[in-house]
Amino acid sequence: MYKGQSGMIAWLLHRIAGVAILLFLVIHIVDISLLGFGPNVYNEGIALFSTALLRFISLALVAAVFYHALNGIRVMLIDFVPWCVRYQRSMFWAAMVLTILGFIPVAYFIIGPIFGLHTGNAASGM
Amino acid sequence: MRISTGYGPRPASGGFEAASWYFNRISAIGLFFLVILHLIFNHVTTDVSCTSYQLIALRYANPYWRVYDWLMLTLALLHGMNGLRVVVDDYVGTQVWRVRILWLLIMVTLVLFMVGTVTLITFQPVAGALGPNCIK
Numbered sequence: 001m002y003k004g005q006s007g008m009i010a011w012l013l014h015r016i017a018g019v020a021i022l023l024f025l026v027i028h029i030v031d032i033s034l035l036g037f038g039p040n041v042y043n044e045g046i047a048l049f050s051t052a053l054l055r056f057i058s059l060a061l062v063a064a065v066f067y068h069a070l071n072g073i074r075v076m077l078i079d080f081v082p083w084c085v086r087y088q089r090s091m092f093w094a095a096m097v098l099t100i101l102g103f104i105p106v107a108y109f110i111i112g113p114i115f116g117l118h119t120g121n122a123a124s125g126m
Numbered sequence: 127m128r129i130s131t132g133y134g135p136r137p138a139s140g141g142f143e144a145a146s147w148y149f150n151r152i153s154a155i156g157l158f159f160l161v162i163l164h165l166i167f168n169h170v171t172t173d174v175s176c177t178s179y180q181l182i183a184l185r186y187a188n189p190y191w192r193v194y195d196w197l198m199l200t201l202a203l204l205h206g207m208n209g210l211r212v213v214v215d216d217y218v219g220t221q222v223w224r225v226r227i228l229w230l231l232i233m234v235t236l237v238l239f240m241v242g243t244v245t246l247i248t249f250q251p252v253a254g255a256l257g258p259n260c261i262k
Contacts, residue, residue, distance in 0.1 A: 015213060022206035029199065029238045033245045038252055039179035050175040058169070065161055072154045079151065102162075109170045121173045 010092045014071045017064035024061050052114045059107050066102045070095040146208050153205040160198045176260040183251035192246050199242040207235045 034042040048054055074091040077084040084091070112119040137144040168177055185191040211231055218224050 018206065018209050019213065022210055025202055025206055026234075026238060029203075029242045033241050035179065035182060035245055035249050042179045042182075046174075046177055049177070050173075055174070058174075062165060062169070065165060069154075069158050069162060072158065076151055076154065106165060106169055109173070113173060113175065119173065121171055121176075 006089050006092045010071055010074070010088075010095070014068060014075070017068040017071075020064050021061065021068060050113075055111050055114055058110050059103075062106050062110065063099065063103050066099040067095065070098050070102075146211075150205055150208055153201045156197070157201050157205060160194070160201065164198060173260075178260065179251070182249065186249050186251075192249075196243065196246050199246070200239065203235055203239055203242070207231050 031045055034045045049058070071092070074088065074095050077091065078088055108117075109119045109121055137147050168174065172181070211228060214227050214231070215224055218227060
């Protein structure tokens with residue numbers, strides 16, 4: 001039914017992104033648990049996320065989150081709004097475009113500091 | 127045996143499979159906002175280099191941040207593990223291994239839920255750790 005068409009690509013990407021995000025969630029629960037070992041341990045651990053390598057990997061995470069979230073909306077519309085299934089293909093492309101549109105500004109803030117850009121978000125508290 | 131793909135027609139019969147199908151869609155609505163805002167809070171309004179023990183101390187003085195994070199932890203973990211369960215059902219051939227992996231996922235979920243919850247509840251900043259919050 002789906003094979004080889006945009007519906008199948010949407011489904012496969014949704015699944016890959018979902019598993020990748022879950023893998024990060026497991027790591028993230030463990031790194032946050034370092035809070036229990038005091039400021040030195042936590043700060044040393046979390047500083048890894050500011051390295052260039054981890055900033056680039058974070059980009060993949062952000063892309064995965066945006067795609068999974070937006071395609072998830074498409075899936076729910078197909079499931080719950082009967083006439084939406086006719087637009088599943090356009091909704092896939094809409095999810096793709098919105099993923100890219102959401103990704104670009106967030107990516108700028110994440111990798112900007114690697115290139116010495118002052119993204120203006122390295123001083124706030126909350 | 128009906129194999130769930132987690133995608134496509136909703137399960138016709140009631141029971142666990144249908145409930146989990148609905149759960150992942152309902153939790154998705156919450157996670158959509160929780161996770162995207164979380165990304166903005168921790169990558170856009172504040173750079174990761176400023177995510178420090180000191181910043182957490184500042185945030186967690188307000189219990190609503192803990193509620194926010196706990197909701198996200200709980201929903202994301204259950205949503206993700208439930209999704210992984212469906213993936214495992216799709217690719218693991220034998221019932222024996224499906225059940226073994228299911229138990230493993232349940233155990234891992236419980237442990238991670240407890241680790242996360244204990245971290246969120248018990249966090250009390252140690253004295254002297256309230257300085258500037260950016261690491262660089």
